[in-house]
Amino acid sequence: MKIIVAIKQVPERDAPIRIAASGKWIEEADLQFAMNEPDAYALEEALQLKEKHGGEVIVVSAGPERVATTIREALAKGADRALHVVCDDLADRDALGVANLLAAAIRPENPDLVLTGLQSEDVGLGQTGVILAELLGLPHSTLILQVEKTDGGIKVKRELEAGWFQTIEMPTPAVLTIQSGGNKLRYATLMGIKKARSKELRTLNAADLAASARAVVTLEQISLPKKQKSTQILPGTGKEAATALVEKLKFEVRVL
Amino acid sequence: MMSQPWTLAEPSHFSSAEQILFAVLAILSLALFWRRFSPILRRILASKKDADFHLAPVGKRIRDFVWEVALQGKVIRQRPLPGLAHAFVFWAFCAFAVVTLNHCAALYGAGFLDPHSPVGIAYFYFAAIFALACAAGIFGLFIRRFVIRPKWLEPFSPESGVIAGLIFLLMVTYLAAFFVQPDGVAGRALWWVHALTLLAFLPIIPHTKHLHLVLSPFTVFLSRGGFSKIPPLQGDEDFGLVAGKDLTQLASLQAYSCVECGRCTEHCPANNTGKLLNPKQVILGVRAYLNEYGPQSEEALLGKHNSQKAIFECTTCGACEFQCPVGIEHLPIVIGMRRGAVNTGEWEDEHGAKLFLALERGSNALGISATERDKFIAKNALPFYDGTQEYLLWLGCMGAYDPKGREIVLSLVRVMRYLNVSFGVLRKEKCSGDPVRRLGNDLVFQQLAEANLEALAQANTRKIISICPHCVRTIQEDWKEFGTPPPVEHHSEFLARYASQLPSVPNQEKIVYHDPCYLGRYRDVYDEPRAVVAHAGQLVEAERHRERSFCCGAGGGLVFLGEETGERVSHARARELTATGADVVGAACPFCNTMFQDALAAQGPNAPRLLDIAQLAARGLPETEAGSVK
Ligand SMILES: Cc1cc2nc3c(=O)[nH]c(=O)nc-3n(C[C@H](O)[C@H](O)[C@H](O)COP(=O)(O)OP(=O)(O)OC[C@H]3O[C@@H](n4cnc5c(N)ncnc54)[C@H](O)[C@@H]3O)c2cc1C
Ligand code: SF4
Numbered sequence: 001m002k003i004i005v006a007i008k009q010v011p012e013r014d015a016p017i018r019i020a021a022s023g024k025w026i027e028e029a030d031l032q033f034a035m036n037e038p039d040a041y042a043l044e045e046a047l048q049l050k051e052k053h054g055g056e057v058i059v060v061s062a063g064p065e066r067v068a069t070t071i072r073e074a075l076a077k078g079a080d081r082a083l084h085v086v087c088d089d090l091a092d093r094d095a096l097g098v099a100n101l102l103a104a105a106i107r108p109e110n111p112d113l114v115l116t117g118l119q120s121e122d123v124g125l126g127q128t129g130v131i132l133a134e135l136l137g138l139p140h141s142t143l144i145l146q147v148e149k150t151d152g153g154i155k156v157k158r159e160l161e162a163g164w165f166q167t168i169e170m171p172t173p174a175v176l177t178i179q180s181g182g183n184k185l186r187y188a189t190l191m192g193i194k195k196a197r198s199k200e201l202r203t204l205n206a207a208d209l210a211a212s213a214r215a216v217v218t219l220e221q222i223s224l225p226k227k228q229k230s231t232q233i234l235p236g237t238g239k240e241a242a243t244a245l246v247e248k249l250k251f252e253v254r255v256l
Numbered sequence: 257m258m259s260q261p262w263t264l265a266e267p268s269h270f271s272s273a274e275q276i277l278f279a280v281l282a283i284l285s286l287a288l289f290w291r292r293f294s295p296i297l298r299r300i301l302a303s304k305k306d307a308d309f310h311l312a313p314v315g316k317r318i319r320d321f322v323w324e325v326a327l328q329g330k331v332i333r334q335r336p337l338p339g340l341a342h343a344f345v346f347w348a349f350c351a352f353a354v355v356t357l358n359h360c361a362a363l364y365g366a367g368f369l370d371p372h373s374p375v376g377i378a379y380f381y382f383a384a385i386f387a388l389a390c391a392a393g394i395f396g397l398f399i400r401r402f403v404i405r406p407k408w409l410e411p412f413s414p415e416s417g418v419i420a421g422l423i424f425l426l427m428v429t430y431l432a433a434f435f436v437q438p439d440g441v442a443g444r445a446l447w448w449v450h451a452l453t454l455l456a457f458l459p460i461i462p463h464t465k466h467l468h469l470v471l472s473p474f475t476v477f478l479s480r481g482g483f484s485k486i487p488p489l490q491g492d493e494d495f496g497l498v499a500g501k502d503l504t505q506l507a508s509l510q511a512y513s514c515v516e517c518g519r520c521t522e523h524c525p526a527n528n529t530g531k532l533l534n535p536k537q538v539i540l541g542v543r544a545y546l547n548e549y550g551p552q553s554e555e556a557l558l559g560k561h562n563s564q565k566a567i568f569e570c571t572t573c574g575a576c577e578f579q580c581p582v583g584i585e586h587l588p589i590v591i592g593m594r595r596g597a598v599n600t601g602e603w604e605d606e607h608g609a610k611l612f613l614a615l616e617r618g619s620n621a622l623g624i625s626a627t628e629r630d631k632f633i634a635k636n637a638l639p640f641y642d643g644t645q646e647y648l649l650w651l652g653c654m655g656a657y658d659p660k661g662r663e664i665v666l667s668l669v670r671v672m673r674y675l676n677v678s679f680g681v682l683r684k685e686k687c688s689g690d691p692v693r694r695l696g697n698d699l700v701f702q703q704l705a706e707a708n709l710e711a712l713a714q715a716n717t718r719k720i721i722s723i724c725p726h727c728v729r730t731i732q733e734d735w736k737e738f739g740t741p742p743p744v745e746h747h748s749e750f751l752a753r754y755a756s757q758l759p760s761v762p763n764q765e766k767i768v769y770h771d772p773c774y775l776g777r778y779r780d781v782y783d784e785p786r787a788v789v790a791h792a793g794q795l796v797e798a799e800r801h802r803e804r805s806f807c808c809g810a811g812g813g814l815v816f817l818g819e820e821t822g823e824r825v826s827h828a829r830a831r832e833l834t835a836t837g838a839d840v841v842g843a844a845c846p847f848c849n850t851m852f853q854d855a856l857a858a859q860g861p862n863a864p865r866l867l868d869i870a871q872l873a874a875r876g877l878p879e880t881e882a883g884s885v886k
């Protein structure tokens with residue numbers, strides 16, 4: 001199976017986020033970057049499929065120079081080779097603009113399977129994988145926890161709401177957006193890092209790909225979430241208040 | 257010629273038949289010895305070179321050699337009675353070397369010690385005293401091994417009995433020669449029995465644990481030169497101890513030197529609480545591997561002769577390495593095999609992978625957001641280090657994120673503020689890398705060490721103080737592979753210096769001090785924390801203390817690895833601490849602290865309370881507004 005995994009580099013979770021002067025993106029200067037978590041699960045799924053059925057795992061990532069470190073990490077964990085779509089206007093592109101880049105890079109490879117993360121940890125649109133499928137003209141399925149190879153294609157397990165799952169069979173080639181938590185992630189190893197050095201990392205120039213950057217969605221402004229604390233007194237007898245509290249914990253806060 | 261009573265009987269002449277017979281037998285004996293010994297020597301020499309080995313400082317090597325080999329200091333100190341018995345056997349062997357040479361030389365009329373000359377008489381009497389002591393010693397050791405049979409001397413070894421018999425015979429034939437005529441039948445017979453025993457003894461040496469007679473003086477002299485010294489990886493193909501080709505000459509020499517005394521296993525916390533790990537078997541496993549596959553083999557080390565499960569049960573407490581009388585260094589081997597398994601991705605463990613991933617992406621071993629550390633610093637108004645303060649206060653993962661660890665840090669802060677000692681913390685600090693170092697993840701360890709070294713250099717750090725013995729050791733020793741760490745000290749060392757300036761505590765509770773492995777055996781700091789404890793109450797000792805202290809179970813990254821098989825190490829230790837009847841357990845390590853919280857609670861309502869020495873030191877201080885946690 002030839003599997004392509006789309007991996008995005010996002011700010012590290014602990015990173016102190018500051019809004020840039022433009023008000024449209026964050027200050028990237030002193031940020032640390034890491035691999036988008038659902039993409040790490042997509043990579044893990046691809047590696048496990050390869051280990052079971054053979055084939056090749058190719059990583060594709062669009063972004064500036066710095067993205068190379070995340071690509072190396074993916075190669076170190078076991079991907080066979082990588083495509084780096086070099087572009088500096090990532091923050092200006094909407095999901096369609098990014099999917100256009102990825103589709104142009106992926107198309108010549110003719111993969112059996114394209115895996116993306118469900119959504120990115122920075123903008124969280126959850127759109128890129130689905131649009132990519134449309135651009136490649138492939139069937140897709142979202143929120144995938146497990147992939148199994150069948151005779152004619154694949155069987156996938158989707159996460160639904162409230163602890164429900166759905167299993168569907170679909171043909172390949174296909175695009176899947178992978179949800180976090182379906183597998184156990186592997187750790188990076190020294191041997192992997194050393195092997196990664198000799199693996200192929202091909203850079204593609206965004207300008208050469210004839211991928212339109214025209215945005216259909218424009219970003220107006222971003223802001224940090226406001227901290228809110230509000231206190232609510234639950235009226236009634238002790239029993240009534242307790243019942244109301246349980247209701248709230250169950251259906252509003254959803255911790256029960 | 258009539259011999260005087262009480263001189264050694266030595267036949268005055270031998271026939272040429274006797275001379276030829278002895279020569280043939282001696283050559284045979286030596287040949288047999290060499291036939292068995294040379295393959296071993298070849299396997300040791302054909303092992304990989306120890307790239308990081310330096311003979312300097314030779315002075316220390318000579319001191320260790322004199323203490324451990326010549327004086328048998330370690331053997332006696334760790335097991336006084338059997339140790340003394342062994343020492344007498346050893347000293348007798350040394351004294352006997354001259355006697356034996358003379359014994360053989362006499363056959364060819366070249367004896368250099370005349371049994372009737374004053375020098376001869378003096379020397380033979382001198383050797384006789386040792387022969388007596390040795391015979392008694394070997395008899396005692398025989399009784400111990402075959403009648404008392406302590407569990408760490410398993411498995412039963414009949415050849416030890418044969419050896420004991422031969423040594424006993426050597427001594428008895430020597431002593432008996434004082435009571436017979438030199439040229440009588442008895443004198444000649446004794447001479448021959450003595451000589452034949454010697455010739456029989458020689459070929460047995462190489463394939464029994466008595467090989468240590470030949471190898472251990474070298475093993476002790478050629479130690480790696482540091483406790484739990486982890487060698488740097490060499491080149492792109494070195495991932496630790498993966499296969500035989502990775503075993504170094506020192507590792508192979510040590511594997512063949514093991515005398516199977518079981519001291520390491522006797523003191524191993526893992527083995528004592530029902531785990532698979534047995535440090536003696538780890539070493540013998542390496543030996544068995546070398547015997548089967550040889551030093552250049554590609555066959556995995558973790559497999560037939562050593563188990564991955566056992567290797568990852570080690571707390572790296574160092575009791576084994578500390579105890580070993582023949583200079584075997586277990587930790588470079590145990591950690592080396594872990595490196596081999598982790599650096600190649602062979603080791604699959606849910607908790608281990610979680611820890612590694614947390615440290616690949618995040619800053620701390622607990623997997624908590626670094627903003628929690630920022631909040632803790634802000635809330636307690638801890639100043640940032642700017643190069644002007646005396647100490648850089650290293651928080652460590654426990655001090656920055658763990659509630660108990662934070663209490664310890666804040667107690668130390670109170671003391672430092674009271675003493676007007678200036679300090680500051682780093683803006684961004686990452687895990688020192690201790691758990692990944694001990695678990696063998698060189699990739700993450702290097703990343704952490706380098707990031708921290710850079711942050712410390714940028715802050716112009718002059719001196720570090722830390723509440724965590726694991727951080728102290730890792731910063732001071734293990735980071736050296738990647739740069740020059742600033743000097744670092746444990747808070748016990750600081751507190752001991754200032755103890756006299758702290759207000760004393762009127763309440764004289766009984767406090768039992770628990771030696772953390774990484775402070776005691778790893779750093780040789782025993783007295784300082786005791787001075788702090790003595791200042792705060794009445795110091796009492798647990799049965800096992802100082803060099804012999806028993807691990808809390810947290811080290812070697814195990815605190816992050818989830819369930820233990822068998823009894824929990826921390827519970828075994830907590831029981832021992834409770835048995836002292838102390839009111840308080842004084843700890844000096846945040847990991848010990850976290851292990852003992854649960855373990856002491858399980859000891860019932862009379863369990864002692866648990867306090868770090870920083871909290872003990874701060875007890876007498878006036879209350880201040882500082883000291884709130886979270
Ligand atoms: C990336 C992502 C993140 C999410 N995060 C959250 C979250 O944080 N919290 C949370 O609670 N949920 C979350 N969800 C779940 C999400 O709220 C629901 O999936 C979503 O609300 C369902 O809307 P849909 O348009 O996708 O529904 P679909 O079921 O696809 O429906 C589409 C629309 O088609 C029309 N339609 C469909 N069927 C019929 C019909 N039979 N008759 C007439 N009209 C019909 C309706 O207009 C319907 O609104 C998330 C989902 C995604 C993909
Ligand atoms: S270091 Fe401690 S736990 Fe590990 S083998 Fe040695 S004695 Fe046992």
Ligand code: SF4
Nearest residue numbers: 514515517518520580
């Ligand atoms: S390794 Fe050392 S302590 Fe352990 S059995 Fe061998 S000689 Fe004894």
